[in-house]
Amino acid sequence: MSRRGLLRASLLGSGVLAGCSTAPGGSSFAPSPQLVPIRARIDRILDIAVCLRPFRPAGPRVDTERLGDTLVVHNYGHGGSGWSLSWGSSARAVRLAMQASPGEVAVIGCGILGLTSAILAQRAGARVTIYAREQLPLTTSARATGEWTPDSRVALANAAAPGFAAVWEEMARTAFKAHRNYLGLPGTPVEWIDQYSVADDAPRSGGAGAPPGPDFADYSKSIADLVPKWRRVPADATPFKAGAVARSEAMIFNISDYGHTLLNDFFIAGGQFRRAEFHTPSQISALGKKVVINCTGYGARALWKDETLTPVRGQIARLIPQPDVRYLVIYRHVLAVPRRDGIVVQSFEGGEGEGYGDTNEAPDRAEAERAVTTLAELFQPASGRV
Ligand SMILES: Cc1cc2nc3c(=O)[nH]c(=O)nc-3n(C[C@H](O)[C@H](O)[C@H](O)COP(=O)(O)OP(=O)(O)OC[C@H]3O[C@@H](n4cnc5c(N)ncnc54)[C@H](O)[C@@H]3O)c2cc1C
Numbered sequence: 289m290s291r292r293g294l295l296r297a298s299l300l301g302s303g304v305l306a307g308c309s310t311a312p313g314g315s316s317f318a319p320s321p322q323l324v325p326i327r328a329r330i331d332r333i334l335d336i337a338v339c340l341r342p343f344r345p346a347g348p349r350v351d352t353e354r355l356g357d358t359l360v361v362h363n364y365g366h367g368g369s370g371w372s373l374s375w376g377s378s379a380r381a382v383r384l385a386m387q388a389s390p391g392e393v394a395v396i397g398c399g400i401l402g403l404t405s406a407i408l409a410q411r412a413g414a415r416v417t418i419y420a421r422e423q424l425p426l427t428t429s430a431r432a433t434g435e436w437t438p439d440s441r442v443a444l445a446n447a448a449a450p451g452f453a454a455v456w457e458e459m460a461r462t463a464f465k466a467h468r469n470y471l472g473l474p475g476t477p478v479e480w481i482d483q484y485s486v487a488d489d490a491p492r493s494g495g496a497g498a499p500p501g502p503d504f505a506d507y508s509k510s511i512a513d514l515v516p517k518w519r520r521v522p523a524d525a526t527p528f529k530a531g532a533v534a535r536s537e538a539m540i541f542n543i544s545d546y547g548h549t550l551l552n553d554f555f556i557a558g559g560q561f562r563r564a565e566f567h568t569p570s571q572i573s574a575l576g577k578k579v580v581i582n583c584t585g586y587g588a589r590a591l592w593k594d595e596t597l598t599p600v601r602g603q604i605a606r607l608i609p610q611p612d613v614r615y616l617v618i619y620r621h622v623l624a625v626p627r628r629d630g631i632v633v634q635s636f637e638g639g640e641g642e643g644y645g646d647t648n649e650a651p652d653r654a655e656a657e658r659a660v661t662t663l664a665e666l667f668q669p670a671s672g673r674v
Contacts, residue, residue, distance in 0.1 A: 323526055323527050323613075323615055324527075324610065324612040324613050324614075325527050325613075325667040326607070326610065326613055326617070326624060326626075326631060326663060326666075326667065327607070327608075327610060328607070328624075328633070328660050328661075328663040328664035328666070328667065329607075329660065329664065330656075330657045330660050330661065332607045332608045332660075333605050333606070333607060333656055333657070333660060334606050334607065334608050334630055335605070335606040335630065336603065336604075336605045336606075336651040336652075336653060336656045337430075337431040337603065337604055337605075337606075337651070338431065338601060338602070338603045338648075338649045338650065338651050338652075339428040339431035339432070339601075339602060339649070340428065340586050340599035340600065340601055340602075340646075340647060340649065341367045341368045341370075341428075341441055341586075341599070341600040341601075341602055341643075342364060342365050342366060342367065342370070342428070342585045342586035342588070342589075342597055342599075343365065343367035343368070343441050343442075343597070343598045343599070343600045343644075344365035344367070344443070344594075344596050344597055344598070345443060345444040345447035345448075345596060345598065346443060346444075346447055346448060346449045346452070346596065347365070347442060347443035347448050347449055347452045347455075347456065347505075348363070348364065348365040348366045348367075348373070348377055348442070349362045349363070349364055349365045349588075349594070350362060350363050350377055350380045350381050350384070350455075351384075352384050355569055355570075355572065355573040355580075356573045357573070357576075357578070358572065358573045358575075358576075358577055358578065358579070358580055359385070359388050359578065359579045359580070360569070360572070360580050360581075360582055361381045361382075361384045361385045361579065361580070361581045361582065362381075362582045362588070362592075363377055363378060363380075363381035363401050363405055363581055363582060363583045364397075364401065364582060364583055364584055364585055364587075364588045364594075364597075365585075365588065365594075365596075365597055366401065366442065366585075367440065367441035367442045367443075367600065368437060368440030368441035368442070368600065368602070369437060369438050369439060369440050369441070369442045370399070370400050370401060370428075370429060370432070370585070371400050371429065371432055371434065371541050371543075371546075372435075372436050372437050372438040372440070372460070372463060373438050373442070373456075373459045373460060373463050374400045374401055374403075374404040374463060375404050375408070375462060375463040375465075375466030375467065376458065376459030376460060376461070376462035376463035376464075376466070377401065377404075377459050377463070378401060378404040378405040378408050378583075379408055379459075379462050379466075380455075380458075380459065381405050381581050381583075382405060382408040382409050382412055382581070385409060385414075385579045385581055386409070386412050386413075386414070388578060388579050390414055390577075390578045390579040391414065391415060392414060392415045392416070392417070392577065392578070392579075393406075393409040393414040393415070393416050393417075393577070393579050393580070393581060394416075394417050394418075394419060394575055394577040394579070394580045394581070395409070395416060395417070395418045395419070395580070395581045395583060396418075396419050396420065396566065396572065396580060396581070396582050396583060396584055397418070397420050397427075397582070397583035397584045397585060397587070398418050398420035398422065398423045398424055398427065398561065399424060399427040399428055399429035399583065399585050400424070400429040400432075400547075400550075401429075401583040401585065402418055402420060402581075402583035403418075403424060403547075403550045403551065403554060404466075404550070405581045405583055406418050406554050406559055406581075407550060407553055407554055407557070409581070410554070410557045410558070410559060414579075415558065416554075416559050416560070417559070417560040417561070417562060418554070418559065418560070418561050418562070419562045419563075419564040419566075419575070420561075420563070420564065421563070421564070421565045421587070423551070423561065424547040424550070424551060425544075425547060427585070428585055428586060429543075429547070429585075430543060430544075430547060431604065432541075432543060432604075433602075433604055433623070433625055433632050433634055434540050434541040434542065434543045434546075434625060434627050434632065435538060435539075435540050435541070435616075435625060436464070436467070436538065436539035436540070436541075438456075438459075438460040438463065438464075438507075438511070439456065439460070439505065439506060439507045439508055440504075441504050441600055441640065442456065442504070442505060442507075443456075443504070443505040444502055444503055444504060444505060445503045445504065445505045445506070446503060448505050452505075453505075453507055453510065456507050456510075457507065457510045457511060460507075460511050460514075461511065461514070464511075464514050467539060467541075470546065470549065473549065475542070475545035475548070475549060475628075476542055476545060476628055477541065477542055477545045477546035477548075477549045478539065478540070478541055478542070478546060479539070479540060479542070480537050480538070480539050480540075481537065481538060481540060481614050481615055481616055481626065482535055482536070482537055482538075482614070482615045482616070483535070483536050483537060483538040483615065483616035483617070483618070484521075484526065484528070484533055484534070484535050484615060484616070484617045484618070485518065485533070485534045485535075485536075485617075485618045485619075486523075486526075486528045486530040486532075486533050486617060486618065486619045486666060487530065487531055487532045487533075488530065488531055488620075500639075500641070501638075501639050501640050501641015501642070501644060502640075502641050502644055504640060515536075516536050516537040517536065518534040518535070518536045519534060519535055519536070520532065520533070520534050520535075521533050521534065521535045527667060528617075528619075528666050528667070529665065529666055529667065529668050530619075530666070538616050540616065540625055540626075540627065542627050542628045542629065543627065543629070544627075544628070544629040545628060545629070566591055567590075567591070568591070569591070569592065586599060598644065598645060599643075599645065599646060599647050600643045600644050600645075600646075601642075601643030601646040601647070601648060601649070602634075602642075602643055603634070603635070603651065603652060603655060603656065604632050604633070604634045605632070605633045605634075605656035605659060605660065606627075606629070606630030606631065606632055606633070607630055607631040607633060607660070608630065608631075609627075609628060609629060609630050609631065610626065610631060611628070613626045613631060614626060617663075617666070619662065619663065619665075619666050620662055621635055621636045621637045621662070622634070622635055622636070622659045622662045622663050623636065624663055633656070633659045633660055633663060634659065635655055635656075635658065635659035635662075637655075637658070637659075
């Protein structure tokens with residue numbers, strides 16, 4: 289079951305574990321490792337960050353356009369999947385860029401799509417300069433959750449371009465392989481951890497699921513071989529106050545370190561960075577570059593007048609890091625991801641459509657506190673420990 293499926297199901301109450309396999313032989317289940325409870329307290333919230341997912345109903349734009357003597361390769365609009373798909377989407381963009389055999393490539397944007405495009409263009413032999421208003425730690429990309437979610441809000445089922453499902457699969461498979469290169473490195477930019485989905489004993493009163501939202505495309509089945517399956521585990525072998533628990537594994541991105549590693553790689557390979565803000569495409573052609581890769585994310589809406597780009601507001605709260613907490617957990621409408629730079633707590637109380645069309649980037653403290661309080665309920669019997 290994908291995270292999206294779990295989140296949908298968790299909003300429906302105790303149906304959460306339907307469809308999970310049990311361990312072969314039932315009792316042959318491998319016990320859970322000692323799980324350190326999350327100290328889910330609102331006074332431990334160290335940061336609340338909001339960003340707008342750059343969503344395009346047709347899917348991300350990866351194509352070319354001529355601007356006078358400049359070939360522009362677009363690489364933007366990855367919705368809730370930008371980190372996950374980055375290497376795959378940027379590999380397509382760089383292939384298009386290198387067809388013009390440039391000695392030099394300009395990349396506009398220094399989020400995750402800009403950085404991966406820049407590094408791949410360097411590996412293809414080009415000298416690369418990134419032009420951007422902000423570097424990664426200040427971009428939308430720095431405010432992501434940090435999970436492998438390659439088809440999260442990536443297109444609408446009825447608006448995806450013909451053939452997009454196959455293109456998406458190629459991007460997802462390419463990216464999955466590339467992320468593996470960052471496993472086991474100092475700083476742990478990428479890691480695999482256990483994840484738990486926890487359900488209450490009984491359906492909660494009201495029982496209503498997520499409000500109906502946009503019909504996002506779901507391509508998860510085509511890469512099912514890349515994703516570990518969910519298995520039920522005995523709830524009493526975990527620290528959770530729960531009726532039913534399932535376990536799987538998840539790839540997560542430690543955003544601070546992954547970003548830092550990529551910036552270092554880019555500069556070590558001779559990359560240049562120029563702070564710049566563009567208001568019109570003509571300012572980009574005025575750079576006089578033969579090839580430019582446009583990775584401006586949501587910024588492309590104003591810069592390229594792409595009004596199909598739709599903001600999908602999202603918020604994460606971070607709790608003070610707990611290095612001993614090495615598992616992800618999904619409970620009711622709350623997700624907790626134990627990043628090395630803090631435990632990310634994210635609410636999905638409004639379902640997947642939450643924030644669709646919403647440009648409000650002001651943090652909502654009340655939402656963050658509700659999510660942390662829900663998470664705290666998971667550990668209630670052992671409240672003395674948290
Ligand atoms: C709450 C939340 C959680 C998320 N969680 C995940 C997750 O777990 N996994 C996942 O895969 N994805 C996730 N995402 C999605 C992911 O964050 C985005 O898809 C991704 O960050 C987009 O990256 P980008 O490089 O295209 O854009 P950005 O990071 O926005 O970078 C754009 C760059 O272009 C520059 N720029 C823009 N306009 C101009 C201009 N006019 N002139 C000069 N420079 C300009 C900016 O300064 C910046 O450098 C999440 C998103 C949100 C909101």
